[in-house]
Amino acid sequence: MSAEVEHDCTVAQRLDVCGLSCPLPLLKAKQALNRLQPGDVLQVLATDAGSVRDFKAFTDQSGDQLLQASEDEGQFTYLIRKAGA
Numbered sequence: 001m002s003a004e005v006e007h008d009c010t011v012a013q014r015l016d017v018c019g020l021s022c023p024l025p026l027l028k029a030k031q032a033l034n035r036l037q038p039g040d041v042l043q044v045l046a047t048d049a050g051s052v053r054d055f056k057a058f059t060d061q062s063g064d065q066l067l068q069a070s071e072d073e074g075q076f077t078y079l080i081r082k083a084g085a
Contacts (some may be wrong), residue, residue, distance in 0.1 A: 009067065009079065012040035018075065022050045026058055029080070033064060038084025041067065046076045055080070 015032045017025040025046045032042050044055070052069065055078050059066040063083035070077050 009041045009081070011043045011079070012036055014043045014045070016045045017051075018045055018047045020046070021048050022054060025051045026054045029055070029078075030058070033080065033082050036082045038082050040082050042078075042080045042082070044076075044078040044080065046078070047074055048076075051076055051078075 029044050065081040067079040
């Protein structure tokens with residue numbers, strides 16, 4: 001996985017989608033982001049290896065910012081800042 005980037009930010013919401021397969025982790029993250037305010041940060045915990053590609057592609061297209069993507073023993077953690085701030 002790519003280098004981990006540390007960001008000092010307050011997480012507005014945590015979303016645990018561990019055990020769910022594509023496309024559910026991304027769909028649930030989109031729903032959670034829709035409920036957040038611009039600038040808020042969503043933390044997503046996932047176990048689907050395909051989520052790495054999915055979250056990168058989603059943030060590239062949506063304008064939301066992927067602050068961090070990391071993996072530890074098969075669990076993926078993403079920090080996404082909602083666009084518009």
